Amino acid sequence: MTKYIIKRIILIIPILLGVSFLVFTILSFTPGDPASIILGNGADQEAIDQLNKELGYDRPFIERYLSYVSDIALHLDFGFSYRTRLPIRQELIDRLPVSLKLAFFAVILACAIGIPVGILTAVKQYSALDTAPTLTALVFAAFPTFWLGMILLYVFSLRLGWLPSYGAMGWYHFILPVVGLGLPEAATLMRFTRSSMLETVRQDYIRTARSKGAPERRIIWKHAFKNALIPIVTIIGVDFAALMGDACATEVLYSMPGLCTMIINGIRQKDVPSVMGATLLLTALCALVVLLVDIVYAYIDPRIAAKYSGRRG
Amino acid sequence: MATNLTASGTEAGPGEPVAFKKQNNAKEIWRRFRKNRNAMVGLVLFAIVFLGCFVAPMFIPYSAVTKQNIRNKFASPSLAHVAGTDHFGRDELSRLLYGGRTTMAIGIVAAAMSLLVGGSLGMFAAYYDKLDNPIMRFIDILASIPPILMALAIVSALGTNLQNVVLAIATARMPAFCRVIRAAVLSVADQEYIEAARAGGTGDLRILAKHVLPNCLGTIIVQTTMNMSLLMLAAASLSFIGMGVQPPAPEWGAMLSEAREYMRQTTMLMILPGIGIVMVTTQLNLIGDGLRDAFDPRLKN
Numbered sequence: 001m002t003k004y005i006i007k008r009i010i011l012i013i014p015i016l017l018g019v020s021f022l023v024f025t026i027l028s029f030t031p032g033d034p035a036s037i038i039l040g041n042g043a044d045q046e047a048i049d050q051l052n053k054e055l056g057y058d059r060p061f062i063e064r065y066l067s068y069v070s071d072i073a074l075h076l077d078f079g080f081s082y083r084t085r086l087p088i089r090q091e092l093i094d095r096l097p098v099s100l101k102l103a104f105f106a107v108i109l110a111c112a113i114g115i116p117v118g119i120l121t122a123v124k125q126y127s128a129l130d131t132a133p134t135l136t137a138l139v140f141a142a143f144p145t146f147w148l149g150m151i152l153l154y155v156f157s158l159r160l161g162w163l164p165s166y167g168a169m170g171w172y173h174f175i176l177p178v179v180g181l182g183l184p185e186a187a188t189l190m191r192f193t194r195s196s197m198l199e200t201v202r203q204d205y206i207r208t209a210r211s212k213g214a215p216e217r218r219i220i221w222k223h224a225f226k227n228a229l230i231p232i233v234t235i236i237g238v239d240f241a242a243l244m245g246d247a248c249a250t251e252v253l254y255s256m257p258g259l260c261t262m263i264i265n266g267i268r269q270k271d272v273p274s275v276m277g278a279t280l281l282l283t284a285l286c287a288l289v290v291l292l293v294d295i296v297y298a299y300i301d302p303r304i305a306a307k308y309s310g311r312r313g
Numbered sequence: 314m315a316t317n318l319t320a321s322g323t324e325a326g327p328g329e330p331v332a333f334k335k336q337n338n339a340k341e342i343w344r345r346f347r348k349n350r351n352a353m354v355g356l357v358l359f360a361i362v363f364l365g366c367f368v369a370p371m372f373i374p375y376s377a378v379t380k381q382n383i384r385n386k387f388a389s390p391s392l393a394h395v396a397g398t399d400h401f402g403r404d405e406l407s408r409l410l411y412g413g414r415t416t417m418a419i420g421i422v423a424a425a426m427s428l429l430v431g432g433s434l435g436m437f438a439a440y441y442d443k444l445d446n447p448i449m450r451f452i453d454i455l456a457s458i459p460p461i462l463m464a465l466a467i468v469s470a471l472g473t474n475l476q477n478v479v480l481a482i483a484t485a486r487m488p489a490f491c492r493v494i495r496a497a498v499l500s501v502a503d504q505e506y507i508e509a510a511r512a513g514g515t516g517d518l519r520i521l522a523k524h525v526l527p528n529c530l531g532t533i534i535v536q537t538t539m540n541m542s543l544l545m546l547a548a549a550s551l552s553f554i555g556m557g558v559q560p561p562a563p564e565w566g567a568m569l570s571e572a573r574e575y576m577r578q579t580t581m582l583m584i585l586p587g588i589g590i591v592m593v594t595t596q597l598n599l600i601g602d603g604l605r606d607a608f609d610p611r612l613k614n
Contacts, residue, residue: 018454023462029470142594144546146553147569147587154576154583245461245550252554253573263462264554267469275469279462286459 001305005295012287017069019283020276024065027272033057034082037270068276078277083269088277091262096281099258102177103247107236109182110189115232117186118193123220125198133190140187146249149180153253166255177250185243192235196228203227229300237293241286345607352603359596362589366413377407378563387579399568399582400575401561412563413589419479419564420545424537426483427544431490432533438491439498440521449495456488464547468556478557482547486540497532501525531608535601542597549590565590 035051036043052058056067071077078088117137121130140148156176157165167173200206201224209219248260255261259278266274298305346352381401388398397405438448455463460482467481501507502525510520526533549566551557558564560571565586572582 015454015457019458022454022458023466026466026470031472138598139591139595142542142591142598144549144553144566144569144587144590144594146550146566147583147590150569150573150576150583150587154580158576241459244459245547248461248465249550249553260461263465264556267465267556275466279458279466282462283458287457290457 001298004298005291008291008294012284012291015287016280016284020069020072020280021065023276023279023283024068027275028061028064030270030272032270034272038082072280078280079273081274082271083274088273091274092259092277092281095257095259095262095278098256099247099251099260099282100285101174102181102250102256102258103240103243105174105178106181106185106243106247107240109178110185111236113182113186114189115193118190119197119220119225121190122194122197122201134194137187137190140184141191143184143187144249145181145184145246146253148183149177149250149253152176152180167257173254173256177254177256180253181243181246181250184246185239188239189232189235193228193232196231197224200224200228226300230297233293233296233300237290240289244282244286342607346603349603349606351599352606355596355599355603359593359600362413362593362596363417366410366417369410370407370414373407373410375411377404378411379403379561387575387581397579397581400571400578405582405585408563408568409565409585409589412565412568412586413593415475415558415562415564416545416549416566416590417593419475419482419548419558420541423479423483423486423544423548424541426479427486427490427540428494428533428537430483431487432494434487435491435493435495436498436521436525439495440502440517440525448491452488452491456492458485460485460547461550464551465556468551473556473559475558475562478548478551482544482551485547486544489540490536493532493536494529497529498525501528504528531604535605535608538597538601538604542594542601545597546590546594 033048033052034055034057035048039048039051049058056064059067068079071079076089078092080087081091117133121133124130153165153176156163163176164173165176206219206223209223214223244260247258248264250256251258251260252264259282262278263275263282266272266278381403382398383401385398386400390397399405399408434448434452438445438452458466463485464478464481467484468477471477471480507520507524510524515523548557549564549569552564552566553570555570558567560567568586569583572586575582
């Protein structure tokens with residue numbers, strides 16, 4: 001198992017290289033060279049050329065890419081911001097916790113609501129306890145997170161004045177963003193849990209468990225839920241990347257100093273190193289989440305764990 | 314007793330030629346779809362909104378969308394302005410209809426583009442063994458960038474305008490299309506009838522067009538419908554964060570972004586475009602669910 005995990009972590013490296021190359025290439029299409037952006041409109045051509053040379057912008061594309069990657073790999077150096085001239089690494093370190101907290105608690109909230117309610121609706125299929133949550137979830141799953149966020153902001157911040165409408169200073173700053181981000185995700189997760197449970201409940205081993213007289217509670221939790229959990233965990237992993245997108249809009253809506261706002265500010269100010277750094281960090285994060293999901297698989301499904309270990313030889 | 318059965322299940326009398334009636338698949342699917350109440354509600358409502366957003370603007374001049382009248386800002390609904398006016402005194406209903414047209418058009422065009430490029434890549438990867446590895450490893454890399462970051466990178470490189478937004482969200486969605494269609498084609502490609510066609514000397518492109526694609530049509534249609542709503546949401550959120558359609562052009566996400574500044578004065582402006590987005594995505598999801606069940610009743614629960 002440990003060997004498998006190490007192998008998977010090593011496999012992330014080529015993906016990150018590919019991603020960095022792709023993003024680096026796309027962003028090098030951005031019009032304008034760094035020096036003219038740094039020096040502004042009034043600067044004369046000589047000074048611009050001089051600074052571009054200092055920044056190494058006169059070198060060919062491949063050389064620039066390789067030095068960018070090796071700086072990150074060897075010194076964790078993400079370069080300097082064109083705008084503030086400060087190292088990108090420090091900004092990433094400052095902003096990462098905000099994005100992490102937002103995504104983490106939103107996923108926790110989504111699981112805490114989505115999975116139990118999904119099980120409930122599957123167990124009580126066709127009753128009022130099924131239709132009411134299912135219909136609610138249908139609408140909530142279609143809610144753009146930023147719109148739900150706006151409504152929450154209006155009600156709880158502007159009208160009632162209970163919670164702050166911007167920033168990320170204390171834990172209470174995270175309540176509205178996490179709820180706005182987590183509820184639509186909870187609805188998606190609930191719908192998925194429901195269909196996964198319904199699928200499992202129909203299997204032969206459930207009938208076997210019933211016929212041998214196992215108590216209903218034990219059938220649901222021990223036999224059905226454990227088997228239904230595998231696709232549910234998959235969907236959490238798959239949805240994480242999509243959650244990132246919604247988190248972006250949420251960070252903008254609540255003016256949170258996270259990685260997404262860093263990218264967007266970077267785009268507005270044509271600050272390519274900021275955009276690159278934050279994009280790479282977020283991508284690495286998503287790759288780690290996918291890895292985490294694969295490891296969790298092994299813990300909930302002994303068959304998969306056996307496969308991992310078997311592959312070693 | 315040996316009986317000859319026709320495809321429709323009726324017994325053929327002795328001596329009569331065995332007539333296999335060609336099954337009409339589309340009719341059968343439509344019949345199953347029509348029986349699905351949720352899907353039909355979704356379809357009818359979607360048709361209404363779709364027609365409203367695409368036909369009504371033909372009768373409303375675009376100037377109604379941009380004409381400002383500051384003195385009449387935040388007006389309540391009246392006969393002249395059925396949905397009131399916005400912060401520049403522009404007619405909100407016209408903006409909603411034009412905005413919906415933009416949002417939906419982006420979703421539809423982006424889904425078509427994504428399907429065309431991603432779908433073909435997936436199809437060729439599945440059909441030609443040699444292409445499978447290179448294409449899919451490239452798609453793996455593409456897929457490991459969260460869609461929003463991909464879209465943002467493209468928009469930042471090419472600039473924010475309508476075409477680039479479509480290009481950005483279509484590219485970001487491409488890996489999903491590629492993987493699904495590859496899986497669908499894979500399940501068809503090693504069937505005997507494909508082998509038979511190949512043995513008969515049919516060319517690869519013809520096999521793909523005549524035998525492979527029609528058998529993957531269900532997956533393609535369902536996938537495209539489902540993705541249309543996702544792409545509309547993506548377009549709206551891209552505009553919301555200011556990286557998509559730019560004001561004053563109306564688009565539901567961009568309108569919400571503008572309304573954010575005027576929450577204190579009026580809630581109308583932030584409610585209406587949001588309702589539009591929720592309505593359209595819910596309807597498309599209902600239609601998609603219905604289509605999935607109609608194409609493959611086994612999946613229904």
